[in-house]
Amino acid sequence: MTRVFVTGLGAVSPCGMGVAPLWKTARAGAHAIRELELFDPSDQRTRLAGEFSGETHAGRDLLPAARRRLSRTDRFALAAAREAVDHAGLDSGAPWRNAGVFFGTSTGGMQEGEQLYPDVVTDARGAAARRRFLDCLAQPLGSPAEAVARALGARGPVETSAAACAASTQALEVALGSLREGEVQLALVGGADGLCRLTYGGFNSLRAVSPMPSRPFRQGREGLSLGEGAGALVLETEEHARARGATPLAELAGAGTSCDAYHMTAPQPEGRGAALAMSRALADAELSPARVDFVNAHGTGTPHNDAAEWNALREVFGERAGRVPVTSTKGVVGHLLGACGALEAVVTVLCLREGEVHPTPGQGEPDPEAAVDLVVGAPRSLRGARVGVTVNLAFGGANAAAVFRRVDVASDDPLDDGGAA
């Protein structure tokens, strides 16, 4: 089977622009969840969020009118994609002639839609209202992927997965299939989502948010913290990567998806769907669960999610479940919704590269009802770690998981570690 390598990483997160501040914050066991400034969260259960504050410089090569019409989410997508492409040592244009762009998002340009809505219902007139109508062209969920394809000059498939919080992990599965099949040799995979009032109010209405920064897998956890940003990965076939002398950062070894078919917002309590997604991803990677060195969990910090996820881990790893190191990047940046899968994939690759798993921030004792081996306090050194799993659970019951494997470039056959599922 064609092997697929990760050769570039990009991120926009509440920690700042780029992969470096994200990894620095995560390693330090810190978080970037603070008072929300983007809009007024008065009367909500929380005033906190993982908000990106800074300048992405996205679209700086565009004409002013085109740049102005990028949504906040489009800008995140473009900035993360640009960093990943630069990291991979690629230019835009020629390399992307037969390349694909696969993205995930949950809200797209909803924030711009919210700004337009009062104009629509009150018949606002004038230049500003007209501009907001045109801004709405970037509201559909496909817009971030299109913006990236446009910027790169990509002529292969462009496809947006819109399965809420599993969206960009699903995009990894789509890209993996496309690369293995030979449809493309190069792909940009990512996820992007911006904070908006609708999701902020919606998660509040479900009482799913925590008044304090989220504390995944801790006793007494009260919910999630919302966040925003983007993650991006350059994927290419082994042949393509080797032909151009690219440095593989990791192998995307497998992916799997499933559905709870249980409830529209609550996870199946025994974690059956999440377990199925992880098992399918491992089978796709031809790896047994025994080969997994750590898990970057969905880990939202809601009581139901973390408990269900623990049950899923028990289903997949059996007696070993409590000994597999687990971290939650959401404790660092909040829940990036459709972008969380891509950003957590970026972090999973970093953990493999650096040989350590970042700690999950948050106070409190581990929850005995979700008794994962949670990495806390300081990075957990895993020098020999070869396989990391990342998993996401979504509204509508959708689940998705991906398996990344370390690539040891010093070896001729670095991935021959046996352990077929």
Next chain:
Amino acid sequence: MSLDVVITGAGTVGPPGAGLEPLRESLREGRLELSPVEALPGRRPGGARLAGRLPEDPFQPWLSPREARRMSPASRMAVCVARMAVHDANLEKEELAGPGLAVSLGTAFGSTTYTAALLQQALDAGPTAISPLLFMETVANAHAGQIALALGATGSNLTISQRESSGLLAVARGADLLRQGRAERVLAGSVDEVSPIQHHVLDRVGALARPTPQEDRELPRVFGAERDGFVISEGGTVFVLEPGDRARDRGTPILARLTARARAADPSAPLGDWGHGAEELAERLTGELRRQGIDLDSIDRVVSGANGSPRGDLLEARVLRAAFGNALPPVLAPKSVTGEYGGGFLASALLALDEVEWAPGPGCAQPDPELDLPPHDGERLAPARRLLLTCLASGGSACWLVLDREPGA
């Protein structure tokens, strides 16, 4: 593309009603069914007023009122057509349910009705007034999730959203799930609703056809000289996809074989509009089909996703001419009858494999000579062996599917 993927069931609901037969009749008569859309305060004089709306209560017996209460209009349509498709495929829920059953659904906008209601709640009473039920159904994958709940589909659950190409991409993805061994059966299709806010915004950005003094109603003049935009319709279509040998083993009729798919992007497309990369799109189309063993010469007819958009139809015509040259087979343009979005286009493709005698849509009287591509004039066409289904989306995404008639069908 080695696995033989077939369509064994279809469910559809749209302005003509529920099921394939009302749609077939509309296509045969070239009848475009449009109804008024509630006007929002900012509607301009001369603006679009109409859209394809569902007839009253088309969901019986597929959806109970109790179930419907928990769902957005798009979710109701999605569950309804999924159940119709399963019934059409001679399957029972009990034999389908489980991890082998996947869902792959395309939607361009999700539930804009509920999104608008949620925004109105927040505007009227603040964000704390937001209803959890409405919020849950505004998430784009709610419709696919509701299908999974209704049918016990614990396999992959995918939602694809790429403007006009969402439905084709979702069907292509569904076929991929089977070919990659990730599912045993897939419910694949598309769904979209019409809401006043969606209609209003599309009109204000210039995407929709406008009424003319001659007609006093808007028409999608697909490939027409005076085309000025598209009309939108609500509805949904879901196909049952399964491996061909499995379908033949259980003796169910095969409605079509899904033989190949191609995907591409046109990076010259500006935000929300169509670009000019016809040669490159055609190159990608022919190259991808060749890779899957399909020669364009083998295609009997094209079922075009052109919708009456000035630049979209121009690009479509140029792509088809660049790909086929002078050997272009008859080009059917069902969106002149079904409108854009919803599920009418996907369902039309299935009907287009049969003997076809479709009257031109009411807006197609004057073809645009610049396009050098008159849509089919309504002359009877014998059943097709193979057709190409096309969709170029605003924003640059493109998807093509090749459907074959099952030998002996």
